[in-house]
Amino acid sequence: MSRFIRMMFLVLIAIAVSGLFYATLAAQKGSENKGRFYFRQTCKECHTKGAAGGEVTPLNKTMEQWRAYFAKGTHNHGKEPLSKYLPADQLLDASSFLINHAADSPQPETCGK
């Protein structure tokens, strides 16, 4: 009987943990679509040709490099946190946009676009 309870308990924990795991996973993928907007709205302020930050496009880095960049989460050569410019949720969206359009990302071209 107690064994059964213990088992149930373990199962519950397992479910909880896995749930947590999936939750984090889900949280990992933001909206490319919105990310593109935040990137253009915020980052492009300074990161355009001739502007202060110099031009930045998703193609500047590979997927790995972008992942690393956002893992590090700092801006302007580590001087300041990225969160200074974008709140966490927007940062997530922006990152998924940049990663999915990185220099080595699979992004076949299409007709008439």
Place this chain on the structure above:
Amino acid sequence: MAAKNKRYALVIDSKKCINCKACVVACRAEYNVPLTYSRPWINEETRGVWPKLMAAFQPEQCHHCAHPACVRVCPTGASYQRPDGIVVVNESDCVGCRYCMIACPYDARFFREDKGVVEKCDFCVKRLARGQLPACVETCPSKVRVFGDLNDPKSKMADLISGREYRLKKPEAGTGPQIYYLM
């Protein structure tokens, strides 16, 4: 507008013609010609037995002859030749006897029942007056037609005619055709 010692003519480089019919539609739009007729047209010829085949396309329209038979036979002078060589029909003088159509060796004229007059290519004199090229010449994607003044030695036309071999259609008709088909 018809300046002195001008002589407008047309050089046609049939080799470049891809039978796309742009000239035909452009002319139809410019003059709103009913569907049953057309001022310019394209002669098509395919020969041979599979797989040894050839196809040739040759645009044609009024040849604006030096001695136009249509002008000679016209009883009212409705068909006349301008000093710059362009042969035109003055609709208000045309009685629609169609003698000119019978006289034309190229069958380049047609009779418009709706208007009761004879019509044909006039090298877009209205456009020329505005400094534009004839509609068919301007629109041609492969630039088969080269329009210009024969008496202008600096024109592209002069280069082509002096630089390349050409032939005239039915010169034996004696009308002195002025469309130069490059070989």
Place this chain on the structure above:
Amino acid sequence: MKTIEWGYLIVNYLFLGGLSAGLFFVSALATFLYKIEEPSPYTRIARLGALLAPWPVMIGCGLLVFDLGHWYRFYKLFLHLRLVSPMSIGTWLLVFFNVIALVNCYAWLTAAQRTELFARIPQRLAFLRRFNYDIDHWRRHLALAGLPISVGVGIYTGVLLGAVQSRPFWNTNLVAQLFLFSALSTGCAALILGLARREQSAPELKLLYGLDICFMVLEFFIVLPYLIHGELSVQAVQDSLKLILGGPFTVLFWVFFLGLGLVTPLVIEITELVPVMLSNREFHYRRPIAAGTALLILFGGFLLRYIFVFAGQMSAMQ
């Protein structure tokens, strides 16, 4: 776009124009030959010809006008005279011819006919009656003036076609001659037809047969060189002749025009006339034969126009 532009209206016009020319020509000839005083066979020929001459050509002109793009624009033809355009010349020729033919017709009316004619004029237009002149004495002058014009009209119908360089079937001076003599012979034929009604037209018909034979022989000896010359000419002309040498108009040309319309009546008239001339016997004619011959000639004259108008338009330079 190759199309047949000239159709039956033109064919008929060419035929009727020629017919009038022929009528006037023969009547004019007769006019010179007869003496005012004594009545002679020529008088009736001249009179009948003069009375008939104006009408066919006037109908023909009507057809011509209705063949135009808009008939009411025909007057523009008279606003210009272009000596290089056969049609322009023709237009004016026709005007003069019509006028003279009409006047001549009037001149040949008998006093009785004149009075009757003017009696018909309604009261309102009474003033017209003043024009009831007797102009019999003009007849010779009119004939003289009209003769060249009638020949002109006869030739013109051929020139109209012959002058077109781009239609090899037409483009030879022979067409003009051909049409002229065909015109004259149809004129004769019409008169034969008219006079054969009566029993005692022997002298007139004798004369007309004679004339007609001349015309048709000439016509025949123009058709021949037309064909020979064409065959010896450039490719385009040879090709165009194929229309009547194996082409769509072959039977029409050889059997109906040349055979029935020319040779047959020629032979008949010769067999009718020549024996009489050789042994100067009295000339007798059989009305049905005379009438039939005349009809064949008219038929042939019409066919000639038909064949040339259509075949000509089909022919082209290659």
Place this chain on the structure above:
Amino acid sequence: MDRRRFLKFSAGGAATAAVAASVAYIGPFNHAPAKDAERLEIPTTCEMCVNKCSVIAVVENGVIHKLNPNPENPKSRGMLCARGNAGLQQVYDSARLKRPLIRVGERGEGKWRPASWDEAFDLAANKLLETKTKYGPQGTLWSSTESFQEVFFQNLGAAFGSPNRVRHATLCLASVNLAYSLTFGTVPSFDLINSKYIIMSGANRLESFITPDTMDLIESAEYRKAKLIYLDPRFTVTASKADEWYPIRPGTDLAFILAMLNVIIGESRYDKEFVANYTVGFDKLVDYVKPFTSAWAEQETEIPAIDIVRIAHEFSDASPRAVYYAGRRSSWYREDFHTRRAQAILNAIVGSWDREGGMVPNGKIALGEYLFLPWDDPVASRVDEMDKNFPLAAKGDGAYLKLRENVIAGTPYPVKAWMIHKQDPLNALPNQARTLEMVKQMDFIGVVDVQMSDTAWYADVIFPESTYLERTDPVEVLSGITPVVVFRQQVVKPAFDTKPTLEIAQGLAKRMGLSQYFDYTIDQWVDAQVKELPLQMPLDHLKKHGVYVPSDFPKYGTTLNPEHRFITKSGKIELYSERLEEAKYDPLPVYHALSQPPQGKFRLILGRRAYFTHANSTNNPWLNQFAPENRLWLNPTAADSLGVGDGDLVEAKSSVGSVRLKARVTQEIRPDCVFMLHGYGKKSKWQRLVADKGGSDAELLETAWDTVSGNASMHETFVSVRKV
């Protein structure tokens, strides 16, 4: 018909309105000769096909008199093809759509009643929302074909929350685009004008489609003496102009290319330096192509081995001014992708990349963008299960045929409402019967179009779009080696009660609570796009000239430094593709011999004539006259065996349908193939010139798609032919 007269009786009001209106609207930007004020010349952009040529509309008294080419555009130059010239029939032909329509009879019965825009909007919005509540937003399908305002329609579908937006790509160039993207990381243009040696497979560029490439090709072939090698089972205009034409056995182009690779690599005629610096996987390619000898290829292609070898020699000698032209062509076979890849690889190893006369990556012009916070991503995944079926393909485009099959099957979930933007799936998709099944199982179909297409014929509500001469569109870039910005500005007021797509989208959005994504005018949108162009008054410039031509093109060799990173996995040109390998596809182009038509059957091959754009201008009176009906091309030997004479009525029958049309017995086609023009045998009675005239190839074509890109394969159908 007579335009002026037509206007008099059917749109007199509109016409007169248009006088005032268009003058007022365009006035400031007209550069017509001052002499007559009633004559305006308004530069704009053509929409008769997708090529975006620049035109100048001549407007007299508010009526478009003529469309002239706009020489200021360096791409279309002084060119306007037959279609472009016939453009004003779109405005003035009485057959066009003039007001919103709501179906009253059965679908396809053609019974309509005119409706107000409000009515039409309400109906559609309610139906879409119903579907949403029943099946979720993914229960709606939004399909559209390339056009300047397509973006608004696509956005509406996205904002609505549907993942199911399908574009025309998989009926078009998807296989080409994917093949080149996976090899070079981009789809380059071909510098035909500077090429010395051009090989084309079926891309009938002198006949099927008149674009700047056509002008360049004829120029270089006829004047600059470039050599044109053309492969086609049909004797086309291009074949007639080519230096050498080979009536290749259909579906064997890949064998030909592999043999060329075999020769060029075997004789080490490739560009060693280029291969070393810019490509990966060459070593694998070397071993791979060994078996594909010219002798083997001769068996497959029926092209003599000596010619294959000679062509390979000439090709490599002419490189880098030598190209195997990718073509403007839909895909033909299930392995089409690999054929395209092989072309790309062949071009790459001879170094015809980013050099004059070779393949050149398209120049880029950055346009601005009207920024607004976009909608949430759709929750559901696509109904065509792109990730599962075509993991490497462009997701946004969808895979049309797979999508159709899934929708009919109702898997993975039901799709019950279909919004269609200027597309005619009934004719564009193979196997019309299946497409009709898809139509049948829809609860609602809404169509936006300028004419009553066959698909519109089966719709429930029709939104008439203003034609391209009656509206202002977003600015677009006409891409290429020399890219230009083209602007389509309104030329005349709409002749009828029609709206541009943006306003149609807004009308629907308002009723579906999506207005926040559409609260801008076309002018605001355009302003945002052009403000970044290096011009003083960008918009005025575009209104006056119709085009913006940057001075810094063409640019050659921008990618030609070993540091350059291609947008590929390895950063190099991938002759051997790891991505393909990972996705379980052949990493190198594998040739699968096609089954050939059995005795008494023929392969149905398709093609275009440039009078017509796909199925949608065969009803244009000015164009229809050049081909009033389509005929089935038959080689005399085939025709004799069938006892068919030229002009006889025949029935062509495939496994999915049959059509009746007249036969054209001609020497110009292989004895084992038949051919028919596209866009005839229409169901829509409003397509009066082609309704039930000739036959529709869509009724014959069997469903087949390219395994990698999902692109419809158009040459996989065998038909039997009999005299009737």
